[in-house]
Each structure stands twice: as C-alpha cells, then as structure tokens.
Amino acid sequence: MKELSLNILDIAMNSVKAEADTVKITLAETDESFEMSISDNGCGMKEDFLKTVTDPFSTTRTTRKVGMGIPFLKLAAEQTGGSFSIKSKHKSEYPDAHGTVTRAVFNKNSIDFTPLGDIVSTLVTLIQGSPDIHWVFVHTCPRGEVSLDTDELKAVLGDVPLDNTEVIIWIKGYLEEAYAEMA
Amino acid sequence: MKSLAELAAIKEKMQNKVVMREGSEDIRVVVGMATCGIAAGARPVLNAFVEEVDKEGLSGKVMVTQTGCIGICQYEPVVEVFEAGKEKVTYVKMTAEKAKEVVEKHLKGGNVVAEYTISNS
Numbered sequence: 307m308k309e310l311s312l313n314i315l316d317i318a319m320n321s322v323k324a325e326a327d328t329v330k331i332t333l334a335e336t337d338e339s340f341e342m343s344i345s346d347n348g349c350g351m352k353e354d355f356l357k358t359v360t361d362p363f364s365t366t367r368t369t370r371k372v373g374m375g376i377p378f379l380k381l382a383a384e385q386t387g388g389s390f391s392i393k394s395k396h397k398s399e400y401p402d403a404h405g406t407v408t409r410a411v412f413n414k415n416s417i418d419f420t421p422l423g424d425i426v427s428t429l430v431t432l433i434q435g436s437p438d439i440h441w442v443f444v445h446t447c448p449r450g451e452v453s454l455d456t457d458e459l460k461a462v463l464g465d466v467p468l469d470n471t472e473v474i475i476w477i478k479g480y481l482e483e484a485y486a487e488m489a
Numbered sequence: 490m491k492s493l494a495e496l497a498a499i500k501e502k503m504q505n506k507v508v509m510r511e512g513s514e515d516i517r518v519v520v521g522m523a524t525c526g527i528a529a530g531a532r533p534v535l536n537a538f539v540e541e542v543d544k545e546g547l548s549g550k551v552m553v554t555q556t557g558c559i560g561i562c563q564y565e566p567v568v569e570v571f572e573a574g575k576e577k578v579t580y581v582k583m584t585a586e587k588a589k590e591v592v593e594k595h596l597k598g599g600n601v602v603a604e605y606t607i608s609n610s
Contacts, residue, residue: 315522424532427532430536431532434539463500470503471548475540480491
C-alpha cells in the first residue's frame, strides 16, 4: 500500500464485512508518532482465528475476508519501529459487547514511515459504500483536529441517504476544507 | 467554511427527487474494493465514477456500488457494468482517467470502451 489511508480503507472494509453498525476511526498524531485505531461492533473473531490473522500464509479460502490486509498494516507499522495489535470479541462468546479493535502505532521519523495520504478519499469511499453504518472519524494532531460523525449528518439529512452523490461531494468538500484550515 | 446549512439545502432539493429515483437506476457500476483492488488503485477509480456520474447528470440513471474480490486480482482495479437486458461488461486495470472515459462514452454515450475490457487485455 502506497499510503496509510489505503490500509485504513482496507481494514475498515473488514468492519463492513463483519456487519458492524458503528465503526470508529481514530488517528492521533504527535510530532514523533502516528497512532491509528479502527474499532467496530461487528461480529468479531474467535480466538483461534484471531491468532492467525497476522500471518498471510495461514489464510485459507474460507477466511479470505482477511487475507493480506492485516499483515500489510502490521508490516507497515513494525518497519517504522512501531507496534501493531488486534483485539476481538466474537459474538458467540460476547453477545452484548462483540467487535474488533485494530491498532497500529508508527514512528513518524522513520525512513520507512508511509505517509497518511488521501484520507478524505478513504472516508468518502467508506461512507459511499456503506451509508447505513454509523461512521465516526477523529484525527487529532498538534495543529488541531478534524472530525466527522455521520449521525450528525443524518440528523440534518432526514430521508436523504448519505450515499446521495451531492451529499458525498459535500462530505468530500467539508473534509478537504477542514484539513486546509488545519494546515 | 462548509456548514450543515448547505447540507440542509441539499436535503430540500433532493426530497422530491428521492421518492422518484429510488431503485430506478438502469445501470449499475460495481467497483472491486477488496485488498487486491485497493492496493492496485481502486479508490481513485471509484471516486472518479462517483464524481463523473454526478458531473454528467447521470445520477438518476447510474448507480455506483462497491464489492469485494471477484477473483481476478491480477486485473485489478476491476469494474463491472451491469445494464438491464445487456451482457455484463468487465473493465480491467482501470484508472481514474479511464473511468472518466467510460462514463462519457459508455454510460452516457452507450458505446462500450472495448480497449479497456477484459477481452482485450
């Protein structure tokens, strides 16, 4: 993956497939580190499966929904001297509190740090593809914060769906402006 | 700064249209967005389709959706076009520029851009 925002898109797609109804993407940046976490209330993974998700070669056809995505992110974080973790609770064992949290920490000053890239496109792609999910995005950095909560947009939009093209283009413009103001 | 008031204006404008439009799209554009697609550049392709369909005024006619891996990862980004009564068209190794061309020539003009289809690669 050329940009971390592509890893974020890829990992969040797992939340979509896990049938989460809320997905929270949190980016927390300092001058030295970049931390991302994607948490969802999807079906979660059983312990046996969870142990294998970071290994691309243990993936079988039936577990294809994870495949290379998680190993890619783990590698991207660890090659900067950072860390990676994934925690999950499967719905069969935790019927009231299931879901997955994927977290990666990067050392920004490492030569192997992949820049975040076009995070706005990632968010727009996720919302366009899964407008029924409650998406929460927060990006904090030393210069300020950019955030988006699709429930707030839905409160204004009423019956008009989030994947309406004009709405999608508005969201894109809104986020681009928020980032431009922070820069 | 963009405000929620603008969003409310979009709502006002759309409310009448939505009732009419729902489920009436004739053409469905499906972009593969699994790890293979994303790594190969599917994100700008999807966004180009969304924006160009809007720009060309095709929103009522064309629906742009996403799917997972369809099994031909070496040809990603892959885009399938489904149209009622016609054979499925599969575009391969797509880019945002090619997407613009497909919107103009195929979705708007009705002519398949043969050079980007799987049978020509």
